[in-house]
Amino acid sequence: MPKTVLIVHAHPEPRSLTRTLVEVTKTSLLASGHRVIESDLYGMNWKAVFDSDDFLKREDESRLSFIRESGSAYANATQTPDIQEEQAKLLQADAVVFQFPLWWFGFPAIMKGWIDRVFAYGLAYGYKGAGNQYRYGDGGFSGKRALLSVTVGGPREDYGARGINGSLEQILFPITHGSMFFSGMEVLPTFAVYSAGQITDATVDLAERGLKERLKGLFTDTPIPFRHQNGGEYPDRHQLATDIAPEHYGILAHLTDPEGFL
Amino acid sequence: MPKTVLIVHAHPEPRSLTRTLVEVTKTSLLASGHRVIESDLYGMNWKAVFDSDDFLKREDESRLSFIRESGSAYANATQTPDIQEEQAKLLQADAVVFQFPLWWFGFPAIMKGWIDRVFAYGLAYGYKGAGNQYRYGDGGFSGKRALLSVTVGGPREDYGARGINGSLEQILFPITHGSMFFSGMEVLPTFAVYSAGQITDATVDLAERGLKERLKGLFTDTPIPFRHQNGGEYPDRHQLATDIAPEHYGILAHLTDPEGFL
Numbered sequence: 001m002p003k004t005v006l007i008v009h010a011h012p013e014p015r016s017l018t019r020t021l022v023e024v025t026k027t028s029l030l031a032s033g034h035r036v037i038e039s040d041l042y043g044m045n046w047k048a049v050f051d052s053d054d055f056l057k058r059e060d061e062s063r064l065s066f067i068r069e070s071g072s073a074y075a076n077a078t079q080t081p082d083i084q085e086e087q088a089k090l091l092q093a094d095a096v097v098f099q100f101p102l103w104w105f106g107f108p109a110i111m112k113g114w115i116d117r118v119f120a121y122g123l124a125y126g127y128k129g130a131g132n133q134y135r136y137g138d139g140g141f142s143g144k145r146a147l148l149s150v151t152v153g154g155p156r157e158d159y160g161a162r163g164i165n166g167s168l169e170q171i172l173f174p175i176t177h178g179s180m181f182f183s184g185m186e187v188l189p190t191f192a193v194y195s196a197g198q199i200t201d202a203t204v205d206l207a208e209r210g211l212k213e214r215l216k217g218l219f220t221d222t223p224i225p226f227r228h229q230n231g232g233e234y235p236d237r238h239q240l241a242t243d244i245a246p247e248h249y250g251i252l253a254h255l256t257d258p259e260g261f262l
Numbered sequence: 263m264p265k266t267v268l269i270v271h272a273h274p275e276p277r278s279l280t281r282t283l284v285e286v287t288k289t290s291l292l293a294s295g296h297r298v299i300e301s302d303l304y305g306m307n308w309k310a311v312f313d314s315d316d317f318l319k320r321e322d323e324s325r326l327s328f329i330r331e332s333g334s335a336y337a338n339a340t341q342t343p344d345i346q347e348e349q350a351k352l353l354q355a356d357a358v359v360f361q362f363p364l365w366w367f368g369f370p371a372i373m374k375g376w377i378d379r380v381f382a383y384g385l386a387y388g389y390k391g392a393g394n395q396y397r398y399g400d401g402g403f404s405g406k407r408a409l410l411s412v413t414v415g416g417p418r419e420d421y422g423a424r425g426i427n428g429s430l431e432q433i434l435f436p437i438t439h440g441s442m443f444f445s446g447m448e449v450l451p452t453f454a455v456y457s458a459g460q461i462t463d464a465t466v467d468l469a470e471r472g473l474k475e476r477l478k479g480l481f482t483d484t485p486i487p488f489r490h491q492n493g494g495e496y497p498d499r500h501q502l503a504t505d506i507a508p509e510h511y512g513i514l515a516h517l518t519d520p521e522g523f524l
Contacts, residue, residue: 048310048371064274065459104378104440108374108378157500164496166435174428177428238417238426239420250523
């Protein structure tokens with residue numbers, strides 16, 4: 001069955017590896033009969049900085065609380081048009097593919113600013129105004145899938161289980177778990193192209209084929225096995241039950257199978 | 263001996279907890295005889311997005327490579343004045359205090375964009391144009407200290423060793439290890455104020471006292487025990503030697519003592 005996929009991408013150079021892979025994503029998904037929508041953050045000149053201009057009608061003019069104003073603007077449709085438009089795209093999408101170069105082990109600022117501004121209170125967090133009731137598997141974006149497609153300057157070995165940078169999936173946990181899964185999306189294992197600075201025609205070809213293969217599984221591959229908040233393993237919604245994975249602390253404790261995260 | 267401290271902060275509301283804590287930092291450090299310089303990112307209207315406008319004289323007009331252009335602009339003094347100014351502040355500083363609200367488990371976009379743009383090739387990475395030779399403990403910012411001071415919406419228990427968000431220090435690893443320690447700074451354990459949305463006069467007072475205490479140790483406290491790349495534990499500069507902490511994978515392997523990171 002055809003699905004709608006939103007591609008959010010962040011590289012201003014049309015000839016960059018990131019943008020080459022964006023084209024691969026579009027072409028592959030369209031060839032599979034899917035509908036593709038796009039947020040070209042540099043091309044759109046996306047406003048990265050979340051500030052008071054994002055609230056057209058303030059709840060409290062005397063003191064800016066982002067949570068309060070975000071919740072009010074979302075509930076009362078007083079968000080800016082650019083934020084509303086991105087939320088509408090997100091809500092139509094069955095899957096979201098984020099394509100970006102890994103800068104300082106995270107999103108480029110323009111993409112972080114897309115999350116900061118678009119992931120409103122009442123939608124992506126504080127869903128239904130119910131505090132922490134819906135998060136980590138439930139929430140405004142549940143039923144959707146997410147895939148990160150990243151280009152990485154350093155070599156693969158630097159990001160392995162014993163690589164000096166820390167393993168890639170652990171580094172991306174604030175994004176995959178903390179942003180995507182938090183708001184309800186199921187997140188696929190990251191697709192990464194390493195040594196992106198030294199890439200040759202042969203390795204571009206390999207990267208393209210690797211991505212095409214992954215896109216075939218966009219709606220069928222097994223997601224990262226993050227534990228759902230409301231699945232019974234977090235009885236008080238704050239901490240993991242003491243009898244669950246008692247040998248793990250931190251990131252690894254929040255996966256039913258930590259294999260891909262070492 | 264008096265030192266110079268750079269405070270980089272990111273909250274537009276002067277009455278926010280973040281900004282209250284910025285004032286505490288200034289006052290405390292000045293009272294201790296230190297010199298304080300400041301980068302008020304919202305106040306400065308800091309340009310968050312790293313793009314082609316940041317390179318006044320391009321090496322290659324036909325294709326934008328950030329690494330190449332950053333290296334060239336840094337080496338040839340063709341960076342933009344705003345980037346040069348921030349680098350000059352950084353180079354004067356003996357310590358840098360980053361004060362920000364934790365948004366989606368990371369920097370607000372405006373602060374991520376400060377890193378993206380200011381941490382140039384040749385200075386913060388690719389130091390001396392020598393590839394990966396100087397990083398993780400060595401590099402352009404070695405001899406400096408860094409401290410993150412974050413305000414966090416959720417309660418402390420959500421960020422503990424078994425807290426649902428993952429432990430705070432693991433979440434911040436891309437910043438502390440991947441950005442600050444990478445470029446040579448010694449990084450202190452994070453100072454965090456939790457439940458920042460529900461804060462009362464009594465808890466503000468507690469937060470202020472806690473921060474003052476931590477600032478007293480800015481130049482004497484023991485930093486996070488990240489392993490130095492060139493200390494012998496990464497013989498090939500890529501992977502941790504097999505006999506070092508063989509029981510650990512990912513983030514925890516890169517600390518000589520993982521206690522504070524569980």
